Amino acid sequence: MNVVPMNPEEEVLKRYANASQEREEALCCPVEYDSQYLKVIPPEILERDYGCGDPSRYVREGETVLDLGSGGGKICYIISQIVGPSGRVIGVDFNPAMLELAEKYRTQLAETIGWDNVTFRRGHIQDLKTDVTAMARYVEDNPIADFDGLQAFEHFRATAPALIKEDSIDVIVSNCVLNLVHTEDKAQLFSEMYRVLKTGGRVAISDIVSDEVVPENMRKDPELWSGCLSGAYQERAFLRAFEEAGFHGIEVAKRDESPWRTIEGIDFRSITVTAYKGKAGPCMDHNQAVIYTGPWRKVLDDDGHTLERGERMAVCEKTFRLYTSAPYADQIIPVPPMEAVDPDKAEEFDCRRNVKRHPRETKGAGYDVTTEVIEDCCNGGESDESCCD
Numbered sequence: 233m234n235v236v237p238m239n240p241e242e243e244v245l246k247r248y249a250n251a252s253q254e255r256e257e258a259l260c261c262p263v264e265y266d267s268q269y270l271k272v273i274p275p276e277i278l279e280r281d282y283g284c285g286d287p288s289r290y291v292r293e294g295e296t297v298l299d300l301g302s303g304g305g306k307i308c309y310i311i312s313q314i315v316g317p318s319g320r321v322i323g324v325d326f327n328p329a330m331l332e333l334a335e336k337y338r339t340q341l342a343e344t345i346g347w348d349n350v351t352f353r354r355g356h357i358q359d360l361k362t363d364v365t366a367m368a369r370y371v372e373d374n375p376i377a378d379f380d381g382l383q384a385f386e387h388f389r390a391t392a393p394a395l396i397k398e399d400s401i402d403v404i405v406s407n408c409v410l411n412l413v414h415t416e417d418k419a420q421l422f423s424e425m426y427r428v429l430k431t432g433g434r435v436a437i438s439d440i441v442s443d444e445v446v447p448e449n450m451r452k453d454p455e456l457w458s459g460c461l462s463g464a465y466q467e468r469a470f471l472r473a474f475e476e477a478g479f480h481g482i483e484v485a486k487r488d489e490s491p492w493r494t495i496e497g498i499d500f501r502s503i504t505v506t507a508y509k510g511k512a513g514p515c516m517d518h519n520q521a522v523i524y525t526g527p528w529r530k531v532l533d534d535d536g537h538t539l540e541r542g543e544r545m546a547v548c549e550k551t552f553r554l555y556t557s558a559p560y561a562d563q564i565i566p567v568p569p570m571e572a573v574d575p576d577k578a579e580e581f582d583c584r585r586n587v588k589r590h591p592r593e594t595k596g597a598g599y600d601v602t603t604e605v606i607e608d609c610c611n612g613g614e615s616d617e618s619c620c621d
Contacts (some may be wrong), residue, residue: 263283263284263285263286264286265286265288265310266286266288266289266310269288269309269310269313269314270310272309272313272341272344272345273306273309273310273337273341274337274340274341276304276333276336276337277304277305277306277309277333277334277337278306280303280304280333281303281304281306282303282408282460283306283307283407283408283438284407284408284438284439284440284460284492284502285407285408285438285439285486285502285503285504286307286407286438286504287307287405287406287407287436287437287438287504288307288310288311288314288405289436290403290405290434290436290485290504290506291311291314291315291403291405291436292314292315292403293314293315293316293318293319294315294316294318294319295315295319295320295402295403296315296319296320296321296322296400296401296402296403297311297315297319297320297321297322297401297402297403297404297405298322298324298396298401298403298404298405298428299311299321299322299323299324299404299405299406299407300324300357300404300405300406300409300410300425301324301325301357301406301407301408301409301410301412302323302324302325302330302334302352303325303327303330303333303334303407303409304330304333304334305323305333305334305335305337305338305350305352307323307405307407308321308323308334308350308352309341309345309350311405312341312345312347312349312350313345315349316347316349317346317347317349319349320349321349321350321351322350322351322352322353322396322401323350323351323352323353324352324353324354324355324357324360324395324396325352325354325355325357326354326355326356326357326364328354331352331354334352335352338350338352353365353395353396355395355396356417357406357409357410357413357421357424358413358414358417358418358420358421358424359420359424360394360395360396360424360427360428361394361395361396361424362389362394362395363392363393363394363395364395366392366393367388367389367392370385370388371385396428397428398427398428399427399428399429399430399431400428400430401428401429401430401433402429402430402433402434403433403434403435403436404425404428404429404433404434404435404436404437405435405436405437405438406435406437406438406439407438407439408438408439408440408460408502409439410437410439410465411439411440411441411460411461411463411464411465412457412460412463413463414463415451415463418465418473419473419476419477422473422474422476422477423477425477426477426478426479426509429509430509431509431510431512432508432509432510432557433508433509433510434481434506434507434508434509434558435474435479435505435506435507435508436485436504436505436506437504437505437506437507438486438502438503438504439464439465439470439502439503439504439505440460440461440464440492440500440501440502441464441465441466441467441470441500441501441502441503442464442465442466442467442498442499442500443466443467443491443498443499443501444466444497444498444499445466445469446461446462446463446464446466446498447496450462450495450496450498451463456495461493461495461500464500467503470503470505471484471505474505474507475534478509478511478512479507479508479509479534480507480508480509480510480511480533480534480535480554481506481507481508481534481554481558481559481560482505482506482507482534483505483506483507483559484503484504484505485504485505485506486502486503486504487501487502487503487504488501488502488503506559508558508559510554511534511535511550511551511554513550514550514580515548515549515550515551515580515581515582515583516548516549516550516575516578516579516580516581517546517548517549517573517578517579517580517581518548518549518552518569518572518573518575518578519569519573519589519593519594520546520547520548520549520552520566520567520568520569520589520594521544521545521546521547521567521588521589521593521594522539522544522545522547522551522552522555522556522564522565522566522567523542523543523544523545523564523565523567524539524540524541524542524543524545524563524564525541525542525563525564525565526541526542526563527541528541529541535551535583536583536584537551537583537586538586540588543588544567544588544589544590544591544594545586545587545588545589546581546587546588546589546593547581547583548581548583549575549578549581551583552566552568567589567594568594569593569594569595569596570594570595570596570599571596
């Protein structure tokens with residue numbers, strides 16, 4: 233391997249600029265996309281696409297979607313068709329050659345698809361605040377010749393509108409790009425994803441991960457780095473990065489059984505991870521409980537709550553809302569109180585403890601109802617036989 237000092241960003245820019253002109257097979261994994269969305273996309277874009285998964289399948293109609301490292305625009309144009317005219321797609325990439333390819337067919341595709349809901353912006357995916365195009369225009373109009381000029385530029389940069397606004401995106405997708413970001417910038421990358429997502433929003437990230445930690449000699453190899461390999465997260469560290477950024481409901485939605493490549497005994501494979509934003513906020517007690525349906529005897533969530541199968545576990549109002557939504561809802565039976573708690577009178581709930589909720593807490597201490605026997609309950613009254621016989 234060619235171990236030399238290198239600048240990861242320069243290596244990626246150079247290699248992908250070349251790949252925008254001529255297809256490079258070494259940059260992509262075999263991926264099956266929904267063919268109905270590929271029919272309208274020009275061959276040049278399809279041929280110069282480099283990915284390892286299909287995050288577009290996790291997007292729904294009407295959503296605002298951000299594609300990090302959008303490249304030639306293939307995923308953006310697929311998602312454009314999925315979200316429809318009421319949806320919106322924003323592609324962010326730093327490579328001018330790839331952005332040029334993506335823009336080349338934008339008007340044509342808008343006419344073919346029937347709506348124009350795709351835009352492309354130049355920026356670093358680990359810094360979604362800085363509008364690179366706006367910065368370049370400012371410097372062109374206001375050359376920095378001295379310290380005062382530098383200060384004026386820094387003021388402009390600090391006060392300029394963000395490339396992607398906070399809490400503005402429903403879904404973030406990315407296809408084999410996070411591994412290209414410099415190691416020192418990866419924490420900021422996840423923080424930026426969290427910042428721009430709306431509360432309740434989610435990510436669907438397809439990327440290359442390794443089964444073992446990549447050694448330093450491989451991380452310094454420019455070909456392996458720009459080839460989406462030596463910058464890869466180790467599998468567990470990849471999931472932990474979502475946890476540390478504040479996401480919840482983190483799930484490995486897809487994991488390739490066979491590695492894409494194996495180097496020095498280390499397997500590199502594609503996985504797709506989905507995760508959600510929305511667990512921040514106060515914990516207030518509304519006398520709610522949830523029952524975990526199984527199949528495990530007990531499970532532990534991202535906040536340390538232990539759910540025991542079949543038990544009424546006490547939760548705060550915020551956690552109750554989370555559990556009764558994706559991705560938990562199909563394994564949870566909600567147990568709301570018979571009488572809603574006035575939010576202004578709700579007391580703080582200690583989410584650090586795991587307790588079972590007594591049925592009287594949800595029914596009310598004075599609940600003493602007695603019901604009559606319902607005959608023919610098994611057959612809806614259509615049979616002479618009683619279900620109690």
